[in-house]
Every structure is written in C-alpha cells, then in structure tokens.
Amino acid sequence: xxxxxxxxxxxxxxxxxxxxxxxxxxxxxxxxxxxxxxxxxxxxxxxxxxxxxxxxxxxxxxxxxxxxxxxxxxxxxxxxxxxxxxxxxxxxxxxxxxxxxxxxxxxxxxxxxxxxxxxxxxxxxxxxxxxxxxxxxxxxxxxxxxxxxxxxxxxxxxxxxxxxxxxxxxxxxxxxxxxxxxxxxxxxxxxxxxxxxxxxxxxxxxxxxxxxxxxxxxxxxxxxxxxxxxxxxxxxxxxxxxxxxxxxxxxxxxxxxxxxxxxxxxxxxxxxxxxxxxx
Amino acid sequence: xxxxxxxxxxxxxxxxxxxxxxxxxxxxxxxxxxxxxxxxxxxxxxxxxxxxxxxxxxxxxxxxxxxxxxxxxxxxxxxxxxxxxxxxxxxxxxxxxxxxxxxxxxxxxxxxxxxxxxxxxxxxxxxxxxxxxxxxxxxxxxxxxxxxxxxxxxxxxxxxxxxxxxxxxxxxxxxxxxxxxxxx
Numbered sequence: 530x531x532x533x534x535x536x537x538x539x540x541x542x543x544x545x546x547x548x549x550x551x552x553x554x555x556x557x558x559x560x561x562x563x564x565x566x567x568x569x570x571x572x573x574x575x576x577x578x579x580x581x582x583x584x585x586x587x588x589x590x591x592x593x594x595x596x597x598x599x600x601x602x603x604x605x606x607x608x609x610x611x612x613x614x615x616x617x618x619x620x621x622x623x624x625x626x627x628x629x630x631x632x633x634x635x636x637x638x639x640x641x642x643x644x645x646x647x648x649x650x651x652x653x654x655x656x657x658x659x660x661x662x663x664x665x666x667x668x669x670x671x672x673x674x675x676x677x678x679x680x681x682x683x684x685x686x687x688x689x690x691x692x693x694x695x696x697x698x699x700x701x702x703x704x705x706x707x708x709x710x711x712x713x714x715x716x717x718x719x720x721x722x723x724x725x726x727x728x729x730x731x732x733x734x735x736x737x738x739x740x741x742x743x744x745x746x747x748x749x750x751x752x753x754x755x756x757x758x759x760x761x762x763x764x765x766x767x768x769x770x771x772x773x774x775x776x777x778x779x780x781x782x783x784x785x786x787x788x789x790x791x792x793x794x795x796x797x798x799x800x801x802x803x804x805x806x807x808x
Numbered sequence: 809x810x811x812x813x814x815x816x817x818x819x820x821x822x823x824x825x826x827x828x829x830x831x832x833x834x835x836x837x838x839x840x841x842x843x844x845x846x847x848x849x850x851x852x853x854x855x856x857x858x859x860x861x862x863x864x865x866x867x868x869x870x871x872x873x874x875x876x877x878x879x880x881x882x883x884x885x886x887x888x889x890x891x892x893x894x895x896x897x898x899x900x901x902x903x904x905x906x907x908x909x910x911x912x913x914x915x916x917x918x919x920x921x922x923x924x925x926x927x928x929x930x931x932x933x934x935x936x937x938x939x940x941x942x943x944x945x946x947x948x949x950x951x952x953x954x955x956x957x958x959x960x961x962x963x964x965x966x967x968x969x970x971x972x973x974x975x976x977x978x979x980x981x982x983x984x985x986x987x988x989x990x991x992x
Contacts, residue, residue: 569990570986570989570990572972572986576934579934579937579940580934580936580937582937582940583934583936583937583938583939583940584939586939586940586943587885587939590939591878592875592878592881592884592885592939592942593875593884593885593938593939594885594936594938594939595885595887595936595937595938595939596872596873596874596875596884596885596886596887596938596958597873597887597889597938598875634875634876634877634878634884635875635876636873636874636875636876636884636885636958637957637958638873638958645844645845647956647957647958647959649957675889675890676889676890676912676913676935679890707913707914707983707987708912708913708914708932708935708983709890709892709912709913709914711912711935711936761991761992762987762991763986763987763988763989763990763991763992764986764987764990765986765987765990767912767932767934767935768912768913768914768932768983768986768987769932769972769982769983769986770982770983770985770986770987770988770989770990771986771990772990798935798936799936800936
C-alpha cells in the first residue's frame with residue numbers, strides 16, 4: 530500500500546487547471562498548422578492564423594486562451610494499491626479546482642441551475658473515478674466550455690439502423706451545431722454500453738491525442754469516413770465557410786444490450802484543452 | 809473579401825445600412841458587454857416599462873463574460889459566447905435602438921427579421937480567441953449588475969476590435985452563404 534496525501538492531490542489538480550487553460554497542447558497546435566495549409570477559404574485560413582496567435586499570447590503572457598475556462602472535468606485513474614491520507618478525496622480535488630481557478634485568473638462558470646447564481650469558485654468539479662491496478666494516481670483535467678458542450682447529444686438508436694445510422698447521426702448533429710461550438714471542432718463519439726456510459730465514452734474519446742486513430746481498423750475507418758463527410762458540410766472555421774469544420778473525429782465503442790444501440794456525440798471546440806499528471 | 813471598414817460607435821442607421829454580410833469591420837469607441845443574465849434583467853425592466861441602466865440607442869452589445877483581469881491587465885480573456893441564447897431578448901433591445909450585436913453562432917429567424925426591421929447588424933468575433941481579442945480592449949468598467957460577476961455589464965473602450973458582419977440589414981447570412989460555397 531502506498532500513501533498519497535490529499536494535499537498533494539489538491540496541488541496537482543490546481544496546477545492542471547491552470548496549465549490546461551493557458552497552454553494548448555502540441556497536438557492541437559500541429560492540427561492548426563495542418564488546417565491552415567489545407568483550408569481553401571481565405572477567411573478560414575485567417576481564422577487558423579488567429580487561433581495560433583491566440584494560443585501564443587495565452588502561452589507567453591500566461592492568460593487563459595479562452596474566457597470560457599469551463600467546468601473542471603477531472604478524470605482520475607486511482608491505483609488500487611494507493612491509500613489517500615490526510616483528507617477527503619473528492620474534497621481535495623474540489624479544493625484544487627477552487628485554488629486553480631482563483632490563482633490562475635480563470636473564469637468561474639458554475640452556477641445554480643434555477644437561480645443562475647454563480648457558485649463563485651467553479652466547484653463542484655465533475656469527477657470521473659476509475660480504480661485500476663497499481664500504486665499510482667493519474668489525474669487528467671479537461672476544462673469543458675459551455676458553447677461546445679451544449680452542442681452534444683445522446684441517442685438511443687434502433688439496432689436496425691446499423692453503422693450507417695451512426696454516420697448519419699453524427700454528421701447531421703455537427704451540421705445542426707453549425708457555427709455554435711466554435712469550429713474547427715473535435716468530435717468525440719461513443720457507441721455502445723448504456724445511456725450514461727456512451728456519453729462518458731464520447732467525452733473520454735476527446736482525451737486521445739488529436740488525430741491519433743482508434744487501434745481497431747474498423748473504427749479507424751469509421752472515424753475517417755465521418756471526418757470526410759463532416760468536412761464536406763462546408764461549415765468551416767468559425768462557421769464562416771470552409772473545408773475544415775472538424776480537426777478530428779475520435780470514436781470509442783464497447784458492447785451494448787441486444788435490444789439497444791446507444792450513441793453519443795460530444796463536441797469540443799478548438800480550445801481542445803486537457804492536461805494530465807501522474808502521482 | 810475587401811479591406812476592413814473602420815467604424816466608430818455609437819452607430820447610426822446609415823453606418824449599419826452600408827454593411828454587407830461578409831464585410832470585415834474594425835470597431836472603435838464604446839461597446840457594452842452583456843450575456844444571459846444581464847439580458848434577462850434588461851428584458852424584464854423593459855417588460856415592466858422601467859428605465860434601463862444603459863441607453864441602448866446606437867449602441868453595440870458584445871456577448872461576453874470575460875475572465876478576471878490579472879494585475880496590470882485591462883481585462884482578462886474576452887472572446888464571444890454563443891449568441892443564440894440571447895435570441896429571446898434581442899428583438900426587444902433592437903426596438904430600443906440597439907444597432908449591433910457581437911457574438912458567435914447562428915441567430916433565429918425572428919432576430920434576423922428584427923435586424924431588417926430596426927436596422928441593426930450581427931457581427932461575429934472569433935470564438936475562442938479570447939486572449940487575442942482582449943488586446944483590442946483598452947478600458948473596462950462595470951456599469952451595471954456587478955453582482956453577476958462575469959455576467960455584469962461592462963463599458964468597454966475598444967480600438968480596432970475585429971469582427972465580421974454575419975447578418976446585415978438586408979437579411980443576408982454569412983454562415984449560410986459560406987457553407988453553400990464550400991459544401992461538397
């Protein structure tokens with residue numbers, strides 16, 4: 530049994546909240562370069578240039594790349610040999626979010642659903658916990674903006690709709706989202722499991738390095754086919770018309786009930802942020 | 809696409825009537841921030857026929873909830889939020905003289921119609937480019953609803969704030985036109 534102090538978790542979460550909002554990943558920056566080259570629309574090209582410049586300013590001046598610094602979505606892979614000491618685990622994560630959003634000058638975007646009164650510290654964090662073998666704790670913070678999250682969906686298809694049904698639903702959904710989720714987007718697709726599991730898979734699909742194919746060749750082909758169809762919509766960067774509506778489509782799939790065919794689409798904006806650390 | 813048109817706020821009917829969907833515009837002068845919660849409050853005051861905390865005549869509202877300013881900064885990152893959520897309130901505000909809205913994303917048909925009727929335009933700023941856009945904001949001051957935190961109404965002074973006309977006073981829509989042009 531290895532002991533990890535709750536304070537250490539707070540420190541790590543705090544740093545990840547700040548770093549994720551300030552420093553865009555190399556994979557996303559590389560996708561901006563590719564997008565700028567491939568984009569045919571002059572205004573679309575200009576949008577990629579602005580996004581690169583925006584990322585540079587955020588990185589160098591240590592400011593949030595986007596004012597919507599998101600709800601703090603925290604994925605934890607907790608080794609079963611780890612004992613959390615010196616405090617409450619969920620409390621330690623929330624304290625990290627509280628401190629990170631305060632000290633990093635990040636916007637607090639969490640509010641009561643009815644009164645819309647802000648919680649003022651961006652808590653509660655959205656925590657997804659998985660127990661895994663080993664004695665390490667892996668924490669990933671993925672701040673999620675409201676604009677792109679609003680353009681996401683879960684659908685319970687009929688098994689008779691088949692893989693074509695999946696393709697059609699994803700493409701239709703991205704089309705309907707149009708300019709709202711800040712394209713060029715990243716499209717996370719979950720297939721299978723149950724109602725809630727498919728949504729979580731769609732979100733986790735966004736954590737994969739941008740553009741890295743699914744190791745399953747059938748799903749890798751599906752990703753490419755959906756990406757091509759999405760980019761044929763013509764929505765383009767910022768919805769102003771162009772060839773690059775999505776930078777990548779990531780699909781994850783697990784088995785489902787014999788009566789079911791659940792699927793979920795979780796769209797992420799170009800501020801495709803997440804940072805991870807292992808304790 | 810032509811060179812950018814430089815405009816100074818407040819905007820007149822003549823200013824907005826010459827704008828066409830797709831025009832690049834650099835805004836200068838005063839604009840006001842306002843998003844969901846502030847819009848609801850302004851709308852409720854108008855329904856109750858009470859005075860507004862700001863005069864909307866000729867003004868431009870920027871749909872933004874900025875990040876907090878770091879020491880030495882005028883404002884934190886300040887890019888546009890999704891405009892569609894303001895659709896329920898916008899026609900009423902245009903009736904009160906609002907001439908411009910800055911945001912990102914599509915507007916409802918009723919809002920596009922109201923723009924034609926009241927001679928107003930909808931501009932898009934680059935969504936997600938909050939750090940870059942904040943550079944064009946030279947002054948920021950809360951003028952109403954401080955209790956709303958990031959949703960308070962700020963008076964901003966901007967210099968060459970870059971936007972693109974999405975919906976003009978003729979009912980044209982750059983999002984639709986752009987998509988048609990590049991769809992395959």
